[in-house]
């Protein structure tokens with residue numbers, strides 16, 4: 001892989017994930033997640049690292065929805081990385097007497113307890129990414145805004161860490177997926193310890209068919225295929241119209257998964273394979289290589 005897209009600017013968690021996926025690829029920052037996917041679809045890059053789910057905040061809906069509704073970009077790898085959120089301020093400002101706190105909505109949500117306790121009177125403002133907030137505040141100390149971002153962003157944009165590890169739950173991780181239209185072999189995934197194989201599918205149930213979801217689940221159950229996630233998302237075609245995203249702890253083999261999908265199709269479901277890929281978790285922040 002030569003070029004990888006991520007949610008920019010430099011210093012986001014997405015950049016950390018992109019680096020963890022592949023050190024050799026040149027990293028290209030984009031303004032938002034849809035632009036990363038668009039860049040891959042237009043072959044401006046040959047990979048994209050995008051967030052899918054956080055342990056505290058749940059799914060990153062914009063990624064899921066764009067993967068399902070707008071593109072056909074296969075998932076080729078998955079990494080869960082530790083997310084340590086810190087409160088950053090411009091060195092000319094001090095600590096917690098700020099007019100506003102500025103960050104990505106997911107980062108603000110991950111620190112809700114801390115903000116309620118220490119910055120309840122400040123405005124909580126949404127930024128396109130954690131590092132974008134850090135970059136803007138580094139350029140304008142007069143805004144009197146604190147930022148929630150990672151250590152890399154603090155270093156990159158010359159901000160001071162006013163409070164460390166302010167996320168509400170200790171085990172804060174975000175799952176990132178690597179998307180690519182190429183047959184990727186040069187990511188660092190295979191070198192990681194404890195790599196599992198996973199498959200992600202999208203299932204649309206037939207309308208007015210009692211017990212359809214039950215039958216879908218039993219197609220996996222009697223084959224002893226473990227599901228690690230099932231989530232419904234709106235099809236955007238009307239109230240009550242949903243599809244399901246299902247993660248299966250098994251690689252797409254020649255027998256079990258094709259058999260389960262055939263069984264599901266036979267009851268009138270539509271299915272789509274989003275990818276079958278290696279999956280790993282990085283437990284500690286110090287296992288992440290810095291990109292500074």
Ligand SMILES: O=C(O)C(=O)C[C@]1(C(=O)O)C=C[C@@H](O)C=C1
Nearest residue numbers: 012013014051104106129130174
């Ligand atoms: O803003 C960033 O640094 C991102 O990479 C985005 C993002 C997200 O979309 O959830 C990624 C990981 C963290 O959960 C917080 C923010």
